[in-house]
Amino acid sequence: MVLPEIGESRLKDRKQGKGRERQQADRNRHGGKGGFATGAGSARGRGGERRQQAAAIAGLPVQVGDRVDVEIIGLTHEGEGVGRVEGYTLFVRGAVPGDRVRAEVSSVGKSFGRARLAELLEASADRIAAPCAIYELCGGCQLQHWDYAAQLRWKRQLVADNLARIGKLPVAMGDVELAATDTSDASADSVGPPPATRPPVLVHPTIGMDEPWRYRNKAQVPIGMSASVEGGLIGGFFEQGSHDIVDMDVCLIQQEPNEETVRVVKRIARSLGWSSYDRGTGRGLLRHVVVRHAEATGERMVVLITNGRDLPHEDELVALVREQVPGVASICQNVNTSRASIVFGDETRVLWGRDVIYDEIGDIRFAISARSFFQVNPQQTERLYGAALKYAALTGGETVIDAYCGIGTITLFLARHARRVYGVEIVPEAIEDARRNASLNGIANADFAVGAAEDVLPRWQAGGVSPDVIVVDPPRKGCDPRLLDTMLQLRPQRIVYVSCNPSTLARDLRVLEDGGYRRVEAQPVDMFPHTGHVECVIGMQRIDT
Numbered sequence: 001m002v003l004p005e006i007g008e009s010r011l012k013d014r015k016q017g018k019g020r021e022r023q024q025a026d027r028n029r030h031g032g033k034g035g036f037a038t039g040a041g042s043a044r045g046r047g048g049e050r051r052q053q054a055a056a057i058a059g060l061p062v063q064v065g066d067r068v069d070v071e072i073i074g075l076t077h078e079g080e081g082v083g084r085v086e087g088y089t090l091f092v093r094g095a096v097p098g099d100r101v102r103a104e105v106s107s108v109g110k111s112f113g114r115a116r117l118a119e120l121l122e123a124s125a126d127r128i129a130a131p132c133a134i135y136e137l138c139g140g141c142q143l144q145h146w147d148y149a150a151q152l153r154w155k156r157q158l159v160a161d162n163l164a165r166i167g168k169l170p171v172a173m174g175d176v177e178l179a180a181t182d183t184s185d186a187s188a189d190s191v192g193p194p195p196a197t198r199p200p201v202l203v204h205p206t207i208g209m210d211e212p213w214r215y216r217n218k219a220q221v222p223i224g225m226s227a228s229v230e231g232g233l234i235g236g237f238f239e240q241g242s243h244d245i246v247d248m249d250v251c252l253i254q255q256e257p258n259e260e261t262v263r264v265v266k267r268i269a270r271s272l273g274w275s276s277y278d279r280g281t282g283r284g285l286l287r288h289v290v291v292r293h294a295e296a297t298g299e300r301m302v303v304l305i306t307n308g309r310d311l312p313h314e315d316e317l318v319a320l321v322r323e324q325v326p327g328v329a330s331i332c333q334n335v336n337t338s339r340a341s342i343v344f345g346d347e348t349r350v351l352w353g354r355d356v357i358y359d360e361i362g363d364i365r366f367a368i369s370a371r372s373f374f375q376v377n378p379q380q381t382e383r384l385y386g387a388a389l390k391y392a393a394l395t396g397g398e399t400v401i402d403a404y405c406g407i408g409t410i411t412l413f414l415a416r417h418a419r420r421v422y423g424v425e426i427v428p429e430a431i432e433d434a435r436r437n438a439s440l441n442g443i444a445n446a447d448f449a450v451g452a453a454e455d456v457l458p459r460w461q462a463g464g465v466s467p468d469v470i471v472v473d474p475p476r477k478g479c480d481p482r483l484l485d486t487m488l489q490l491r492p493q494r495i496v497y498v499s500c501n502p503s504t505l506a507r508d509l510r511v512l513e514d515g516g517y518r519r520v521e522a523q524p525v526d527m528f529p530h531t532g533h534v535e536c537v538i539g540m541q542r543i544d545t
């Protein structure tokens with residue numbers, strides 16, 4: 001159950017029923033292959049549409065309501081097909097590269113518009129039937145109707161295209177070389193040879209999963225009510241582009257123990273007569289159920305997010321969960337009384353067991369609490385961190401800084417191969433976890449600091465810390481420019497950049513390139529099969545080393 005981490009609401013049965021009928025009718029009309037035929041966009045997309053629809057824009061080749069035939073030539077990171085009509089870009093949800101579709105324009109803006117897939121005229125050779133029964137309703141996955149090998153090729157290409165287009169860097173993919181789109185704007189104080197003559201960065205094939213299903217170790221399930229379910233309470237996912245909740249018991253990218261835990265918790269909550277939180281009125285009890293499964297140890301955690309501290313039948317709940325959820329090691333309540341669409345509140349209390357469960361990445365053990373950030377795909381995390389370790393090329397004598405360190409996962413993964421490691425992270429609780437994890441593993445050569453990396457690194461620099469390797473793993477917006485500046489002043493021999501956003505990665509690499517580093521290699525790793533997310537590790541070397 002991969003769910004947008006926003007909002008929750010009651011199930012509006014009648015409206016939803018109509019939505020489904022409408023979708024079914026569309027699917028029937030178009031042979032069911034096009035997918036998303038109702039043209040439901042993402043929540044963000046629809047907001048944009050509304051704004052865009054407000055004013056018709058003169059001089060565009062298409063207007064709202066037009067039906068146009070389009071070749072799909074690309075895919076956005078949100079999984080929408082990209083087509084062009086007389087040079088004008090249209091995003092078509094449910095279309096994949098290689099498709100030829102008839103699309104009905106639903107919104108237009110100055111530089112792009114959105115369209116619904118009205119008819120699939122010619123299917124891409126890589127289009128497949130999505131195995132998930134509720135794929136077209138659910139907003140969790142975007143690419144299940146695209147062959148997995150094609151997804152992996154696309155993720156690699158996306159990294160290469162961003163490096164060439166945004167970073168303006170020369171790129172090679174095995175025997176194919178992509179010239180930088182434009183190398184003319186290297187900064188005046190750029191170090192080393194001009195970009196055009198630098199060796200291209202080698203973008204490796206994406207490391208995919210052998211079995212790209214059942215990978216998520218955490219489920220975050222919004223809770224609602226439905227008159228058609230006995231006991232009323234339901235939990236599943238937000239219908240695409242809305243806050244309506246659809247009840248769901250099976251999710252193909254979720255680990256099976258999580259599915260089982262959610263099913264059991266819903267059943268228990270119904271039997272105790274619990275209500276769900278109503279976003280409209282701010283009343284009702286249960287907002288979300290969050291469950292975690294630690295693959296290495298088999299431990300499970302249940303977190304009930306409630307609208308207030310009062311928990312009717314608390315003892316009975318604990319007894320039933322312990323009896324019916326195998327491996328449960330932690331049952332927690334998180335209190336969230338905010339009217340905002342955020343999942344967690346500030347207060348977490350343990351109802352039974354520990355406040356953490358234990359999982360392992362490689363030979364490092366991690367304590368994971370209810371709100372900790374922990375990578376959701378354990379198999380691929382090991383591969384991702386393995387690539388980071390390879391590019392760090394540690395021999396045991398190095399000083400390493402891990403900026404944006406979270407609960408110290410990469411820091412501790414590297415600590416056993418380095419002389420000293422420093423981790424910095426902006427969330428204080430994550431640093432508490434990181435310190436706890438260091439002592440859990442008997443790692444004594446790791447120091448952690450709370451703060452913004454762009455503030456803490458200059459302090460470390462002033463204190464005489466001189467790193468041989470700096471690892472960064474920033475959020476989607478990439479590195480703060482002040483951090484990049486400090487990194488260039490610190491002059492580590494190697495920089496390892498772990499990124500979940502190829503466009504900010506490309507932007508930042510260009511700064512590091514111009515500051516005297518060259519990319520050695522780029523390794524995309526598929527952390528989120530069947531979604532548009534792309535994760536990538538880059539190894540960089542200082543030019544004079």
Ligand SMILES: C[S@@+](CC[C@H](N)C(=O)[O-])C[C@H]1O[C@@H](n2cnc3c(N)ncnc32)[C@H](O)[C@@H]1O
Nearest residue numbers: 404405406409425426427451452453473474475
């Ligand atoms: C993509 S996560 C990486 C976490 C960790 N490396 C891992 O793999 O589990 C990015 C982390 O950066 C933290 N963060 C965001 N802005 C920051 C900043 N300015 N300075 C330090 N940490 C920051 C976030 O809280 C988050 O834990």
